[in-house]
Amino acid sequence: MELILSLGIGVLVGSGTWLLFRPRTYQVIIGLALLSYAINLFIFSMGRLTVNAPPVIQPGTEIDPAAFADPIPQALVLTAIVIGFATTALFLVVLLATRGLTGTDHVDGKEDDR
Template identity: 65%
Template sequence: MEIIYALAIGLLAGSGVWLILRPRTFQTIIGISLLSYAINLFIFGTGRLFVGAPAIINKTAPVDTLLYADPVPQALVLTAIVIGFAMTALILVVIMAKRGLSGSDHVDDEGDTE
């Protein structure tokens, strides 16, 4: 399970970095999104992944903290998802305005204009 999880994080991070280095702005935005997903998965994985573990602590039974996932990384990832979505929407609006003004979607404005 951990090897598949690590490969998924590596694939997302590698694809994100490759897309960030592309000359077009839309590819750069998708790359930033993929890289943020990889970072979110990494942070989520630090909170101990359990399958079939109870979500609520039983007050009558003795509590073994090793049987429960850490809620702090889950809260951090949830916050990062919301902030990432808002930033992606903002950047897309700015890029659409830039394309309307310059007529090009290249990052450095040296591409061919249509």
């Protein structure tokens, strides 16, 4: 499970970094979104990956903190997802406005002369 999660985080970081270096604004925004997803998965994995663990403590049983996932990273990731969605929507609106004003979606504002 840890290997699959690590590979997923690595693919998201690699793809996001590659898209950040692209010349078009939309690709840069998608690259930032992929990097934020990778960071969210990394933070989520810091709360221990437990399989078949009970989410709620049963009454009358001995409490073993190592058997439960940490809820703090889960709450942080949930908050980061909402904030990331809002900022991505804001970036897309700014992208559309800039494209309407300049007529191009290149990062530097100039179209390639090819």
